[in-house]
Amino acid sequence: MIEARHLRVLRAVAATGSFSAAARELGCTQPAVSQQMKALEQSTGTPLLIRTGREMRLTQAGDALVRHAAGILAGLTAAEEEVAAIAGLRAGRVRLVSFPSGSSTLVPAALAALRAAHPGTRVSLVEAEPPRSVEMLREGDCDVALAFRYEGRRDASQKKGGGGRREGEGATADDWDDLVVRPLLADRLVGLIPENHRLSGDDAVSIAEFADESWIAGCPRCRRQLVDVCESAGFVPRIDFATDDYPAVIGLVGAGLGVAVLPELALESVRPKGARTVTVEPAVHREIVALTLPDLARVPTVAATLDQLAAAADRLSAAAAH
Amino acid sequence: MIEARHLRVLRAVAATGSFSAAARELGCTQPAVSQQMKALEQSTGTPLLIRTGREMRLTQAGDALVRHAAGILAGLTAAEEEVAAIAGLRAGRVRLVSFPSGSSTLVPAALAALRAAHPGTRVSLVEAEPPRSVEMLREGDCDVALAFRYEGRRDASQKKGGGGRREGEGATADDWDDLVVRPLLADRLVGLIPENHRLSGDDAVSIAEFADESWIAGCPRCRRQLVDVCESAGFVPRIDFATDDYPAVIGLVGAGLGVAVLPELALESVRPKGARTVTVEPAVHREIVALTLPDLARVPTVAATLDQLAAAADRLSAAAAH
DNA sequence: CTCAAGCATAAGTGAGGCTTGGAGCCCGGG
DNA sequence: CCCGGGCTCCAAGCCTCACTTATGCTTGAG
Numbered sequence: 293m294i295e296a297r298h299l300r301v302l303r304a305v306a307a308t309g310s311f312s313a314a315a316r317e318l319g320c321t322q323p324a325v326s327q328q329m330k331a332l333e334q335s336t337g338t339p340l341l342i343r344t345g346r347e348m349r350l351t352q353a354g355d356a357l358v359r360h361a362a363g364i365l366a367g368l369t370a371a372e373e374e375v376a377a378i379a380g381l382r383a384g385r386v387r388l389v390s391f392p393s394g395s396s397t398l399v400p401a402a403l404a405a406l407r408a409a410h411p412g413t414r415v416s417l418v419e420a421e422p423p424r425s426v427e428m429l430r431e432g433d434c435d436v437a438l439a440f441r442y443e444g445r446r447d448a449s450q451k452k453g454g455g456g457r458r459e460g461e462g463a464t465a466d467d468w469d470d471l472v473v474r475p476l477l478a479d480r481l482v483g484l485i486p487e488n489h490r491l492s493g494d495d496a497v498s499i500a501e502f503a504d505e506s507w508i509a510g511c512p513r514c515r516r517q518l519v520d521v522c523e524s525a526g527f528v529p530r531i532d533f534a535t536d537d538y539p540a541v542i543g544l545v546g547a548g549l550g551v552a553v554l555p556e557l558a559l560e561s562v563r564p565k566g567a568r569t570v571t572v573e574p575a576v577h578r579e580i581v582a583l584t585l586p587d588l589a590r591v592p593t594v595a596a597t598l599d600q601l602a603a604a605a606d607r608l609s610a611a612a613a614h
Numbered sequence: 615m616i617e618a619r620h621l622r623v624l625r626a627v628a629a630t631g632s633f634s635a636a637a638r639e640l641g642c643t644q645p646a647v648s649q650q651m652k653a654l655e656q657s658t659g660t661p662l663l664i665r666t667g668r669e670m671r672l673t674q675a676g677d678a679l680v681r682h683a684a685g686i687l688a689g690l691t692a693a694e695e696e697v698a699a700i701a702g703l704r705a706g707r708v709r710l711v712s713f714p715s716g717s718s719t720l721v722p723a724a725l726a727a728l729r730a731a732h733p734g735t736r737v738s739l740v741e742a743e744p745p746r747s748v749e750m751l752r753e754g755d756c757d758v759a760l761a762f763r764y765e766g767r768r769d770a771s772q773k774k775g776g777g778g779r780r781e782g783e784g785a786t787a788d789d790w791d792d793l794v795v796r797p798l799l800a801d802r803l804v805g806l807i808p809e810n811h812r813l814s815g816d817d818a819v820s821i822a823e824f825a826d827e828s829w830i831a832g833c834p835r836c837r838r839q840l841v842d843v844c845e846s847a848g849f850v851p852r853i854d855f856a857t858d859d860y861p862a863v864i865g866l867v868g869a870g871l872g873v874a875v876l877p878e879l880a881l882e883s884v885r886p887k888g889a890r891t892v893t894v895e896p897a898v899h900r901e902i903v904a905l906t907l908p909d910l911a912r913v914p915t916v917a918a919t920l921d922q923l924a925a926a927a928d929r930l931s932a933a934a935a936h
Numbered sequence: 937c938t939c940a941a942g943c944a945t946a947a948g949t950g951a952g953g954c955t956t957g958g959a960g961c962c963c964g965g966g
Numbered sequence: 967c968c969c970g971g972g973c974t975c976c977a978a979g980c981c982t983c984a985c986t987t988a989t990g991c992t993t994g995a996g
Contacts, residue, residue, distance in 0.1 A: 294694055324984075360696065363689050379675060590661045593674070646954055652975095942992085952983085956979085958976085962972090
């Protein structure tokens with residue numbers, strides 16, 4: 293087995309014509325060079341150098357080895373440089389998956405900052421709702437997943453014993469114990485009602501006030517959360533419309549077809565027309581997090597993406613504070 | 615510094631998808647694989663593998679490394695194979711230099727046998743007389759030199775003290791102490807005289823009988839030897855012609871222009887016309903040897919060439935015995 | 937002849953790799 | 967529900983290997 297280190301020394305010897313000069317060039321002592329050449333000759337089983345008094349000449353085998361060494365060492369340094377570029381954030385692609393309202397607010401800000409901080413890095417973005425996005429993460433189809441969870445459901449999975457398993461499908465898709473969970477921001481749920489609604493003058497409204505309203509619900513998880521909260525308030529919401537598309541929800545409310553409860557973030561990039569927001573009691577929050585695999589969290593591009601997501605989230609919540 | 619050994623292991627891990635399987639493939643234990651991958655990740659400074667419960671996946675950096683590994687390892691094995699081919703006599707060129715009468719007899723037989731024994735090896739042949747051929751050997755312009763020396767001149771160089779230095783030029787060109795000297799055969803000097811010469815009836819003639827003859831001499835070294843021998847016999851030869859070309863010498867003798875003393879080997883491949891050989895007294899021999907550098911003697915192609923030269927010389931002298 | 941330079945060798949030291957043995961984890965079968 | 971098999975990581979011990987310093991030898995130049 294020829295070692296690359298030996299080839300490097302051999303090349304230096306061939307270039308300088310002497311062991312001592314090669315040693316100086318390589319930054320080691322002359323016996324080290326002498327020993328390495330001896331080892332290389334032993335491993336190849338044939339003399340590579342002929343020591344003739346004055347000069348050091350190559351045998352044919354040595355010449356062949358030096359000839360190959362160029363390509364091999366070039367390949368090695370190319371590999372090192374490419375890996376270093378990825379590790380040094382001068383290259384590399386991170387595959388991000390996000391849910392819709394995240395990809396329209398947090399993600400653009402984060403990716404713009406990432407590109408500014410590390411030109412050369414590339415991000416591919418795919419949209420998927422949390423159960424599916426976590427699945428993609430686990431299957432290696434993405435590197436970072438933006439997801440959210442509603443408060444009180446943090447410990448949706450207690451090891452194995454308890455209740456768990458709300459949907460037969462997900463199995464452990466909602467179990468994030470084995471993932472790196474990076475909290476980004478706490479998103480508040482707000483009520484959205486038509487401007488001409490009877491309660492549109494109030495700033496804060498108990499959710500029980502909406503017991504008899506027609507509801508427009510969002511994605512499955514949000515709908516489930518809505519039903520839970522309403523049940524706690526003592527009624528079952530009458531859901532007339534359900535859509536993943538938040539702009540559509542806002543449009544429906546603006547058209548006076550019902551009321552909705554939706555995350556503040558979903559309103560960030562949309563200007564509701566014909567609708568206004570009200571604070572609902574009890575206050576409900578969802579936590580937006582970035583997820584990744586433990587090993588991936590140590591990959592520089594992934595770590596940088598997480599950092600930029602967190603920074604964007606900070607900026608976002610700071611802006612909302614005003 | 616990325617080591618080729620690590621790349622080999624990484625490639626096995628990527629191919630098999632597990633450390634244990636890679637270890638089995640590589641013939642080592644699993645912790646060895648685990649440690650090597652850890653070392654590789656540390657030397658590159660970035661994670662290369664992500665261990666996700668079931669399967670082992672590559673990070674982008676790991677993928678880049680595996681991609682480069684193919685070329686690097688291919689280059690390494692190509693280098694190993696080329697060197698092995700040279701070492702195993704399946705390839706390689708040996709540069710041979712010989713004096714004329716050697717290259718017409720010994721050399722063809724030896725090279726034919728070499729090619730038969732080791733197809734793939736190539737030999738390049740250049741003609742040069744001994745002082746120059748030894749110089750070429752020392753300067754790296756050839757690998758094996760066929761040369762000859764006259765008896766009594768074996769120790770032409772006693773370390774440094776004595777007389778030495780016959781020609782100011784050669785300096786150490788006649789000093790073979792630092793060379794590998796492989797004796798091939800002892801070549802006897804024979805007299806060559808015209809068929810109508812007064813002594814052509816004799817089988818053995820004292821050289822003193824030729825004191826008044828016209829002489830035709832060969833190469834400078836042979837001429838010098840001739841002069842020495844004649845001086846010992848008490849006369850100075852009258853040299854009317856001198857040429858390196860033995861066939862020309864033979865032709866001149868055949869034409870009755872004089873007598874000559876020349877090595878038997880020079881007559882091996884020439885049928886003298888109009889001349890016949892006689893044994894001269896005192897008997898003079900020259901020793902034909904193959905020379906090479908000590909380091910070169912360990913090169914397989916060179917060693918094989920020396921062996922075939924020796925074998926050819928044995929066949930030649932065995933044939934001459936009849 | 938003396939001096940400088942270069943290579944080879946020997947001995948000592950240190951790092952690093954490999955192995956064995958054990959623990960934790962996940963999966964599938966009884 | 968438990969349990970065996972397979973996988974990985976961790977720790978400890980051993981051993982090999984590479985580098986260093988120090989020394990001797992040879993060669994070429996002044």
